[in-house]
Every structure is written in structure tokens, then in C-alpha cells.
Amino acid sequence: MELWQTRFVERLDQRGVSRRRFLKFCGMMTATLALPARYTGRVAQALMEAPRPPVVWLEFQDCTGDTESFLRTKSPGVDELLLDLLSLDYHETLMAPAGEMTERSLADTMTRFPGQYICVVEGSIPTAAGGIHCMIRGRTAHSIAQEVCGNALATIAIGTCAWEGGIAAAAPNPTGAMGVKDAVPGLASLVNLPGCPANVVNLTATIVHFLTFGSWPETDGSGRPHFAYGEEIHEECERHDHYEDERFVLEWGDEGHRQGWCLFRMGCKGPETHHNCPSVRWNDGTSWPIGAGHGCIGCAEARFWDRMSPFYAALEDD
Amino acid sequence: MSEPIPGEEYKVFLPSVQKGQAPSPASRVAIDPITRIEGHLRIEVKIENGRVVDAWSSGMMFRGIELVLPGRDPRDAWVFTQRICGV
Numbered sequence A: 001m002e003l004w005q006t007r008f009v010e011r012l013d014q015r016g017v018s019r020r021r022f023l024k025f026c027g028m029m030t031a032t033l034a035l036p037a038r039y040t041g042r043v044a045q046a047l048m049e050a051p052r053p054p055v056v057w058l059e060f061q062d063c064t065g066d067t068e069s070f071l072r073t074k075s076p077g078v079d080e081l082l083l084d085l086l087s088l089d090y091h092e093t094l095m096a097p098a099g100e101m102t103e104r105s106l107a108d109t110m111t112r113f114p115g116q117y118i119c120v121v122e123g124s125i126p127t128a129a130g131g132i133h134c135m136i137r138g139r140t141a142h143s144i145a146q147e148v149c150g151n152a153l154a155t156i157a158i159g160t161c162a163w164e165g166g167i168a169a170a171a172p173n174p175t176g177a178m179g180v181k182d183a184v185p186g187l188a189s190l191v192n193l194p195g196c197p198a199n200v201v202n203l204t205a206t207i208v209h210f211l212t213f214g215s216w217p218e219t220d221g222s223g224r225p226h227f228a229y230g231e232e233i234h235e236e237c238e239r240h241d242h243y244e245d246e247r248f249v250l251e252w253g254d255e256g257h258r259q260g261w262c263l264f265r266m267g268c269k270g271p272e273t274h275h276n277c278p279s280v281r282w283n284d285g286t287s288w289p290i291g292a293g294h295g296c297i298g299c300a301e302a303r304f305w306d307r308m309s310p311f312y313a314a315l316e317d318d
Numbered sequence B: 001m002s003e004p005i006p007g008e009e010y011k012v013f014l015p016s017v018q019k020g021q022a023p024s025p026a027s028r029v030a031i032d033p034i035t036r037i038e039g040h041l042r043i044e045v046k047i048e049n050g051r052v053v054d055a056w057s058s059g060m061m062f063r064g065i066e067l068v069l070p071g072r073d074p075r076d077a078w079v080f081t082q083r084i085c086g087v
Helices: A002-014 A019-032 A037-049 A065-071 A078-085 A100-112 A141-150 A159-164 A200-213 A240-244 A255-259 B074-084
Strands: A054-059 A087-091 A118-122 A154-158 A190-193 B026-031 B041-048 B051-059
Touching: A002 A019, A002 A078, A019 A037, A019 A200, A037 A200, A054 A100, A054 A141, A065 A159, A065 A200, A078 A200, A087 A100, A118 A141, A118 A159, A154 A159, A154 A200, A159 A190, A190 A200
Parallel strands: A054 A087, A054 A118, A118 A154, A154 A190
Antiparallel strands: B026 B041, B041 B051
């Protein structure tokens, strides 16, 4: 254990991540998970000791937006720490092998670590016409998902598409697209991290929770972790006071828009959306859609492409 | 492990073609998936006497965003079409 810990610290050192920064990261993860600050030490200890779980990342009907979200943090960022904690064995957008060789990479992980690897799914799974709308190595996404998720220790459905179908399932859902929970029902350990795209901070915090406590964080009825999807955007919004005082943007570029007033009348879906965007934000906490002056489109909610659109039509007043 | 689909009988993969060694007189090489790109791409080439004589490029994933768009508010079109590619 001692040697392993040293090596882990050395790995962080090589990446220019100091112990101080590592502990700061553990503190940030503890806060994101809404755990009391005294858990920081336990998180740090667990991350030092945890074996690196093998991870298989499958892409189906996706746009790679969640992968981009995963990779786009400032160096040395959250994602680099994540890559030190995990062994990313299979990811078609990132891996060196192509063609038939990819099957070997996948089979290697599945045979060497049966029931011990984590499967991440990005994108929806088409089921119409026998599933021909997404084929990899001559196999349907559906049959790959059943086999790979079915033999995994746990599955993470990243992004709204992998949760409940997302854009491919928007009306009229031409390909019969579904999320993992419906296409591969009955998975013992599945956690959903919707968002279009999902936020890397929530992915990392979820994995940190898993490595620390050996289980996924507590989830709501839709299988979304409470820590990330428990609060309404509207209630936590930095523009909420403007809403209360009825200072609304009425036209793009008007005085209210320049002053950063409430976007409710411009179609903001913050009052019907549950996500921790206002606190974790994006691009290393730089900003987020409402902070940049555009309404929320409700991307972490089920059927948002149909239920939240037209995106520029205001919600009914309470 | 995999279910055969029509055309699979032509599945010959790159590692079997060694440098300096001509592949069989008439064969087909398929690379599926092409990695390190966004999307699901399959490239197939037909080889005769060591030369590529024909090639096929196939996008192996379809969501039908062009079928999802009709009837919607035109101001929303960018939000939908932006999701064609997230890279």
C-alpha cells in the first residue's frame, strides 16, 4: 500500500499536481458531493488507496459532446486527476487501435476484469428496425450495450441521450432511440448523469464517491444523483433577485440584457430544470449559459427537446 | 461474439496485410470503426493484384435530426443542429 501511495503521489508530481492541489481537489469534490468538509481526509485517503478501476467508454448515437466536456478542462485539471484515478481502456475517439484491433481491446478488458470494470455509455441506443441505425464492427449498439453493460461492475450513462434518448428520441424519434435504462433494463448498478453535455465535475464527483464509499451517490426516482440534480436552477440562479423584483430582459440587447437581468421572459427554463450549473458552472467555473446571457434550455430534464421547446417561448407565470 | 450481417464475408482486416507482401489477388479490407474521429465511420477497400480498385465510406450511425426538425420553431434550429457534432 505504501509503495502504491508513493507511486500515486509521484504520478501526480509528474503531471505538476502538488499534494496541496490534490487535497484542494479532494475538498472540491467533497463540497460538490454536498458532504461535510470533514470528509475531505477520507476522500483523499480513499483516492490514494483505491485501485484504478478499468473503464470502457462506449459511444453510440452521440455527438461526442460528453467526451469533449470530459476532456476540456484547464491543465492540470479535474480530468487529468480523473485519468490518474481510472484506467481508460476503451474509448473509440481516443484510442490508438482501429478496426478489428478495437474488438481485442474491448475483449481484453472484459475477460481480464469480468464484473470489475466500469462501463460509461455516451449516446442513445436505437432499437427500430432491429437496431441497424448504429453499427460498430458489424454489431448493433443494442447488442454491444447488452453484453458490455451486462458484465460490468457498474454503468454510468453520461449525457441526456444515454439517460433517456435525448435528441435522437425527440419527436418523432425516427430510430426508436432509448437510454440505457430502457434499452438494457434491470442493470444492478446504473447511475445517470444527464445534461447536454454532462458536466465533467459531476462525472468526477460521482466516480470519487464510488472510489471512496464503494457505491454510487444517492439518486432520485430517475436515477440522477441528488448532489447534482437536487436543486432547481431558478432557485440557485445568480439572477434570481432580478426575478423577484420583476426586472426582466424583454428584448435581446436591451438595457436589462446589458445589466444582466432575469431571462424568464426570453424563454429561460431555469424554473423547471434541476441541475447544479449555477454552482459548478463550466470551463473551470468560468461561466454558464445564464451567466453568459442566454436562457436555460432545460437540458438535464427528460424529453427536454420536446417539453422545453420552443426554447425562446416564456414559461407560464406561476 | 458478433452477429454476422450481409457483407461480412468480405471482412478482411488490415493486420492480415503485411508490408511488402501482396494481399490475395482479390480481397476486401474493412476498417470499422475508424477511431480518433467523431462519429462511427467504416472504410472498406477492394484490392486486386495489390492495388485498391474500389472504396466505400459508410457512416454507421443515423439519428434523423433532419426528420426531427420539421414543424419546430425556426429559432430553435441551431440548438438541434449543433448536436450533430459536439467536437
